[in-house]
Amino acid sequence: MRDRGSLRSGSRSPGGGGRSPAGCDAGTPQERLCWGLRRKEMCGVLKGYAGRILRVDLSTGTADSEAVPEEWARAFFGGRGFAADLLARELAAGTDPLGPGNKFVIATGPLAGSGVAGSTRHITACRSPLTSGWGEANAAGRFGPMMKAAGFDAIVVEGRAERPVYLWVTGGRVEIRDASGVWGLFTADAREALLRETHPGAEAAVIGPAGERGCLFACVISENDRAAGRSGTGAVMGSKNLKAVVVHGEDPAPVHDEERLAALRKEIVRLCLEHPNCRGLRENGTANGIGPHDALGMFPHRNFREGTSPRVGEVDGPTMTRTILSGRKACRGCPVACRRVVEVREGPFAVDPRYGGPELETIGALGTCVGLYDLRAIAKANELCNKYGLDTINTGLSIAWAMECSERGILTRADAGGLDLTWGNAETVLALIRQIAEGEGLGALLGKGLKAASAEVGRGSEEFAMQVKNQAFPVHMPRGKVGQGLSYATSNRGACHTQGIHDTSIEAGKTAPEIGFTDRYRGLSSRSKELKAEVEALAQNYRAAQDSLIVCRFTSWDYGPTTPAMLCEVLHAVTGWDVTPEELMLVGERVFNLCRLFNLREGFGRKDDTLPTRCGTNLPEGPCRDSVITKADLDRMLDEYYDFRGWTRDGVPTDETLRRLGLQRL
Known part of the structure; x- marks a missing residue:
């Protein structure tokens, strides 16, 4: 079926598209062809892009496609930028996050499929049911590049199917297929069944029972x-009722300068192999950072009550490498191979190796934060979360909060359905993961998120519910990394360790003058509050640009060797655009502000840029024991941050800022 031109007008679409009913070329009710268009039928070539956005309305069983205009791509790049602009323009304020009116977006960026180390990423986005504001999450692997090779830079899904379905996207075509046979299956089992049904070389983005049951x-x-x-x-x-999106393609996007791109791929691999952070990741995974952070008093234990523990060596990266590690996995083109595969063959903590091994965040959230120092049990907890489709950070911090509530007498054993909520009880941790996923027992409360759960329980439990905007803290200590604390407070998706820069990088002397990280900030103490407003605002802009391109933190400045200038070189080789580091930052600033506007429309403001009371209390011991972020500290940093961003003291971008960023229409 050929593109027949735009059948929808107004501000919804960045480009024109075609539309056809799902039943127009239908086979059985279980397998209906919705829409198809091959790239060779498209007009124009946008280097680095598939050039199309796919839209699917599950309520009507229809689909259409739109072209990606070059000016729009240049303004937002892809990834977070595409998702932010689509959702900000198309969702009405107050849209029910779990209603058919919400839209689910999967997007990738111009570098996906380029083979450059760190470029195999995609983003999922929507109005978040957890925070009720801007919602995003991204992941690495085959899905993003495969989606582009299948013909699309983004997929936008709206409506609600009457029965479980999945999308089969291949060769510029999409089918809505019956998913009754895989509904209820764990994620790996569902993925394997779907690949058998579609193509063995396909990739799938799937949900598990937790998503089916609506865990937030x-x-x-x-x-x-x-x-x-x-x-x-x-x-x-x-x-x-969408179990999965399955993609397969063999049609790579065109690039501007393949010879230069090949040289850059080779150079970035060489730099990664020589870089100490990348070598540490390859050897011991992300968990390589646990020991050093604990030594600095910056790794959380028992729900962020402590920042160091003599037992941390039982669960750090080198220990995992010596004990349960069975393999390493890498994304395409990346020499870092940070992914872990673990082996626990027998006993109550035997794990299915298909689900990988625990990362630093998981070891912190489902290990040290709940007082658990058994790597086998943590690996099992990680396996359960991946099987059910649960965020390990929110899961672990919710359990940690419940354990502290029990210790304080706020929750009783009866409240927990007979579970023993003592710190470090592995059986309880595993039982609560299952309850959270299944919406049963105490898990039904915990699955609402920490802000909601603590508000329901009350009795002072809000003070140690470690969350911002109902998103649980990642396992980095704001009392030791003050800038991270400010970034947690101001992150558009709630507490997040990937949207700002880690203070330890600045203290170590890392600079990037081309994007604003000059000697003005070099060597600032991680515990200092001075200039952190400027540092984090700059970092958030850079991260937004990275998430729009969309590239990995581990291969890029400040953690890895790919500098902002080199990133611009890669972008030029792929697209032909002469993008400077300054333009890179401008796009990032535009995207970050756009997500802020999304939240403001949903009623968020300065009142929501907060930190838990615990951040203002002293740690009992360790190098950070005298470092706190009081409400007064945060208020002062927020004033400085808003001023630096060109926002009012209420946290609203000024008209001048919106005009400068080209966002005045919003």
Whole structure:
């Protein structure tokens, strides 16, 4: 079926498209062809892009496509930028996150499929059922590049199917297929069944039982262990009766300068192999950072009550490498191979190796934060979360809060259905993961998120519910990393460790003058509050640009060797655009502000840029014991942050800022 031109007008679409009913070329009720268009039928070539956005309305069983205009791509790049602009323009304020009116977006960027180390990523986005504001989560692996090779830079799903379905996207075509046979299956089992049904070389983004049942921090899993973990995007898929999006393609996007791109690929691999952070990741995974952070008093234990523990060596990266590690996995083109595969063959903690091994965040959230120092048990907890499709961070911090509530007498054993909520009880941790996923017992409360759960329980439990905007803290200590604390407070998706820069990088002297990180900030103490407003605003802009391109933190500045200038070189080789680091930052600033506007429209403001009371209390011991962020500290930093961003003191971008960023229409 050929593109017949735009059948929808107004501000919804960045480009023109075609539309056809799902039943127009239907076979059986279980397998209906919705829409098809091959790239060779498209007009124009946009280097680095598939050039189309696919839209599917599950309520009507129809689909259409739109072209990606070059000016729109240049303004937002892709990834988070595409998703932010689509959702900000198309969702009405107050849209029910779990209603058919919400839209679920999967998007990738111009570098996906380029083979450059760190470029194999995709983003999922929607109005978050967890925070009720901007919701996003991203993951690495085969899905993003495969989706582009299948013909699309983004997929937008709205409505709700009458029965469980999945999308089969291949060769510029999409089918809505019956998913009754895989509904209720764990993620790896569902993925394997869907690949058997479609194509053995396909990739799938799937939800597990947690997403089907609407747990507010259900996630989307690809390759069995690649989690787009945060914000509850898996619950939105579940609310639409959408079990999976399966993609396969063999049509790579055209690039501007293949010879230069090949040289850059080779150079970035060489730099990664030489870089100490990348070598540490390859050897011991993300967990390589646990020991050093604990030594600095910055790794949380027992619900962020402590920042260091003599037992941390039982669960750190080198220990995992020596004990349960059985393999390493890498994304395409990446020499880092940070992914872990673990082996626990026998006993109550035997794990299915398909679900990978625990990362630093998981070891913190489901290990040290709940007082658990058994790597086998943590690996089992990680397996359960990936099987059910749960964010490990929100899951672990919710359990940690419940254990502290028990210790304080706020929750009783009867409240927990007879579970022993003592710190470090592995059986309880595993039982609560299942309850959260299944919406049963105490898990039904915990599955609402920490802000909601603590508000329901009350009795002072809000003070140690470690969350911002109902999104649980990642396992980085704001009292030791003050800038991270400010970034947690101001992140558009709630507490997030990937949207700002880690203070330890600045203290170590890392600079990037081309994007504003000059000697003005070099060597600032991680515990200092001075200039952190500027540092984090700059970092958030850069991260937004990275998430729009969309590239990995581990291969890029400040953690990895790919500088902003080199990133611009890669972008030029792919697209032909002469993008400067300054333009890179401008796009990032535009995207970050756009997500802020999304939240403002939903009623968020300065009142929501907060930190838990615990951040203002002293740690009992360790190098950070005298470092706190009081409400007065945060208020002062917020004033400085808003001023630096060109916002009012209420946290609203000024008209001048919106004009400068080209966002005045909003």
